[in-house]
Amino acid sequence: MPHSKEIETLEALEEILGLLAKKEAQLLELGKEIEQVKAENERLRAESGQSRLQHEKETQTNSSFDALNRTVLIIDHVKMFRVNLASILNANGYEVVGECHPEESTIIETLLKKAPLIVTIDYHMPDLSCENIIKLIKEKAPDVKVVVISEELSYDSIYTMLKAGASDFVTKPVQPTRLLTVLKGLYPL
Secondary structure, eight states: OOOOOHHHHHHHHHHHHHHHHHHHHHHHHHHHHHHHHHHHHHHHHHOOOOHHHHHHHHHHHHHHHHHHTTTTEEEESSSHHHHHHHHHHHHTEEEEOOOOOHHHHHHHHHHHOOOEEEEEEESSETEEEHHHHHHHHHHHOOEEEEEEEEEEOOHHHHHHHHTTTEEEEESSSSSHHHHHHHHHHSOOO
């Protein structure tokens, strides 16, 4: 016959297993919702009519279009990270048209002046909400693809960023192959 301590331990383990099962179900549901938001974002982009990107694709050759869709604006509060990311991008045929510290006015000014087609943005920025900045970017330049970069991303934060208009995400430390795969997937030829 089990002792009361053993019974308590077994009951605690059963409770923990129940909580883990609920968490797993929540994560699966969030995963489904993330895929739905991605699909909805793609559907909306496809329905948006004759966008700047579509116009350029129709009027330019593939090689010049390929060069066009490789312009990137980097937004991160750590200068060394911006420099390292620019180095990776430049070495792989991307043109970094700007790097900026995350200040709303600087971001919008650079976005409008440099007209990149891809923006990488740090999720954790002092004094700014990544979600709000993504919404602002999409409001000012709806065709721009936004890639969120962060040391840690939960399903909730990924879902929130995708819903705000982000196209994809990459974790830090940035693995160049993962980053390049994500960027190439934004504008397949």
